[in-house]
Structure formats: C-alpha cells, structure tokens
Amino acid sequence: MLDSQESGHCIKVLRHRAGDTIHVIDGCGNLYECRIVTADAAATRFDILNVVEGYGSHPYNLTMAVAPPKNIDRFEWFCEKATEIGVDTIVPLVGDYSERRVFKGDRCERILVSATKQSHKGAIPALEPLMPVRDFLARNFGSGVNKYICYCSDVEGAQKIHITQALSEAAGREFVIMIGPEGDFSREEMALAASRGWQIISLGDSRLRIETAALTAAAAVYLNCL
Amino acid sequence: MLDSQESGHCIKVLRHRAGDTIHVIDGCGNLYECRIVTADAAATRFDILNVVEGYGSHPYNLTMAVAPPKNIDRFEWFCEKATEIGVDTIVPLVGDYSERRVFKGDRCERILVSATKQSHKGAIPALEPLMPVRDFLARNFGSGVNKYICYCSDVEGAQKIHITQALSEAAGREFVIMIGPEGDFSREEMALAASRGWQIISLGDSRLRIETAALTAAAAVYLNCL
Numbered sequence: 487m488l489d490s491q492e493s494g495h496c497i498k499v500l501r502h503r504a505g506d507t508i509h510v511i512d513g514c515g516n517l518y519e520c521r522i523v524t525a526d527a528a529a530t531r532f533d534i535l536n537v538v539e540g541y542g543s544h545p546y547n548l549t550m551a552v553a554p555p556k557n558i559d560r561f562e563w564f565c566e567k568a569t570e571i572g573v574d575t576i577v578p579l580v581g582d583y584s585e586r587r588v589f590k591g592d593r594c595e596r597i598l599v600s601a602t603k604q605s606h607k608g609a610i611p612a613l614e615p616l617m618p619v620r621d622f623l624a625r626n627f628g629s630g631v632n633k634y635i636c637y638c639s640d641v642e643g644a645q646k647i648h649i650t651q652a653l654s655e656a657a658g659r660e661f662v663i664m665i666g667p668e669g670d671f672s673r674e675e676m677a678l679a680a681s682r683g684w685q686i687i688s689l690g691d692s693r694l695r696i697e698t699a700a701l702t703a704a705a706a707v708y709l710n711c712l
Numbered sequence: 713m714l715d716s717q718e719s720g721h722c723i724k725v726l727r728h729r730a731g732d733t734i735h736v737i738d739g740c741g742n743l744y745e746c747r748i749v750t751a752d753a754a755a756t757r758f759d760i761l762n763v764v765e766g767y768g769s770h771p772y773n774l775t776m777a778v779a780p781p782k783n784i785d786r787f788e789w790f791c792e793k794a795t796e797i798g799v800d801t802i803v804p805l806v807g808d809y810s811e812r813r814v815f816k817g818d819r820c821e822r823i824l825v826s827a828t829k830q831s832h833k834g835a836i837p838a839l840e841p842l843m844p845v846r847d848f849l850a851r852n853f854g855s856g857v858n859k860y861i862c863y864c865s866d867v868e869g870a871q872k873i874h875i876t877q878a879l880s881e882a883a884g885r886e887f888v889i890m891i892g893p894e895g896d897f898s899r900e901e902m903a904l905a906a907s908r909g910w911q912i913i914s915l916g917d918s919r920l921r922i923e924t925a926a927l928t929a930a931a932a933v934y935l936n937c938l
Binding site for chain 2: 690
C-alpha cells in the first residue's frame, strides 16, 4: 500500500486508476512492478506482479562524509548529484574549521528520495545525522573498507596520493571518503586520521569548493568501478 | 587599469587604498601582482610588480559542448563547477530533442568570471553562442583532438566505449566532449557523428541528468590528466 503522500501523487497528479501498472521502489534496492487494485488517493492498494532486486544499483559501496558548506543549497546539490551517480551513505560532518555547525536533514531527505526516483534507482542513500569529524575518524569500518581523507596540504610523516592511484590500488569495493569544510581539516584532525589508518588523498591541483570536491571524489569511484 | 565594475569592488567593497598589493587576472591565463597607484572607485590604476603565466592552469585542453537543460540554473551550476575543475571552452548546443531552443549567455558569463576568480585560475573559460548539434559535429578540430560524443543507446556499426577507456587510449591532451539534451541525441545526429569520426562513449550505467553527465565527463578528463 502506498502512503498518503505517494497515494495522492499517484491518483491525483499522475491520475492512475485501478488496473494501471505502476513501478514502486522500496528505497532498499528493489523495484516492484505492480497493478493498482484500489485507486484511493489516501491509501492506494496494489498487487505485486514482479520484483527487480538491486534496481539501478552500482558495483561498489560508497560513504561520502562531507562537511556541509555555509550555503546549504550547495550541499543539497551534492546530495542530488551524488545520488544520480551512485552513493550509499552520506554523513554530514562538523570539523574544527566548519562554518556550518548545525544541520537539519529534512530537505536533503526529500531531495535524496526524488533524486533516487528520477535516476531510476531502487535504493535511497542513507543520510546520517551531523557528526563531529573526530568521532567519524574513530568509527570502526571493518578491515576490507578503503578509508580516504582529502587534504589540500601535507601531513608530516604520512603519505598523500592522488585519488586515482588510491582507487587503482584499492582492495575490494567498499569506500569511505571524507571531505573537509571551507578551511579544510585541522592539523589535529589530520594527525588523528593518519593514526587511525586513513589514507590521505589528493583530488588534483584544482581548488575545489566542498560540494565540487565531494562530487569529483564520488565520480572518481563511479568511473573507476565499471 | 581596472574597469569601473572591478574598480568599484576593489575600492568600495574590499576597501583597498594606494600602496596596497592586489592580484589581478587578465582572463587569458595570467595573474599579475600589482600595487595600487590611484585608488579611484571608477578607474583604479596600478603598477605591475610580477606576472605569473598559466596561473591555476590545467595540463589539458577541454571543450564541453552541452545541450542546456530546460532549467537554466542547472546549466549555470555546470558552468561554475566545470570552471573549478578545469575547462577551456563551453559550447551550448541545441539538438533535435532539445527542450531549450534559446540561450542567453549573460548570466553564465558572470558565473564563469566569478568561478575563475574564486577557484584561483587566470583563464576564464570561453562561452560560445548556442550552436546546432549538426553544425558542431561538422566543425573541423584538427587531427590531434580527441572527439567524444556521449550516447545512452548504441549505434549500429559504430563502437561505443567507456570514457575511462577512451581517455586511457587518447592521443595527446586535447578533448572535445558532447553531451546531448534530455532526450539524448537523435539517431540522425549519431549517424552524422559516427561518419565524422566522433568516438561514441558511455559514462557508465547510471542515468545522469545533463549537467551531472557533463560534470562527470569533465571530472573524468581532470582526474585522468594528472
């Protein structure tokens, strides 16, 4: 059964009727081919004819942990475009140098749902609550996960490599990539990252805004994992 | 001498005075370190202390020929982000299936200038007038230029390869990439492209909006040419 919002859209906007075939996603990766039984604008009921698992899925698992910029529109753009390309989890971060220190996910959640539908995917990316960089750096991801942190400068004693090199050397296809705020990560955050086994990566020589850097990194993973 | 708009910004907004050092770009790739002689809000004069050629430049030449979507904000977003990453020329296209059949470049021009300054580059990308796809396909680019056209379907008798494969096989570092409108290029346009030596490329399995496809392609070139 469709919830009231989706039912309203289905019956009043799209003007479907009983007997029509519709395609429904569950947000977890599956697409259902369905036939409407009851065309109720508050509670549409349907029979499931067919299930496609992993509809529009991608052959990697990507978590993008990004410090939202002061202008939240830019973060919403990133959420939409990352969904089109293929992302699994988005974690908004607050770092030492973050200008934006609060984050409300309601609008981003709606954008993630509509971008998922528009780009013909079955799984809606998960949006986590705002998390301090230090806490995220300390999270346990499991041994098979490739953990990358983007940094514009260098960290003494730690190696920095270009993202394409990192991806070509990566083991498996699970990736977590961190993008810092306008002022980048702090030296203390980077020292913690290096000590916790995060690979420091470069996105090349261009000076990219937060959302551009984040999308470039996501595109790099997408283009690498054919 | 700065023009009246830049002079006004320099003296009234940034509040520079005679003797201050400023950095000026000429939009053609050069950055000038200057000292203000006359702090006139209509016509600021300065002495050039130092020139940096190819400031913030990138080691490739990229022309993105993109059919602007109906929503022009999305094309402006692409112009801004492509400038941050590194692009040389942007050509808006009108194709058989284009919804948008007129294009005014004023706002995009302003966005290209501000994105160039913001991302610390010396060269402003050139924005050409709207051009029909057929005319662009017939343009003569010279033998060393890699010409790619993105297409969601296949063209009988013509090979389609993934963009990363195309880039790895590319001769030289000059690229022209075409991105079609919402309905993609038509079969007639694709037949013409194949006959004119354009390599048909794929951007992978995701279903991307015009501006997302265009930025993914630009990012692919940027990431490939370290």
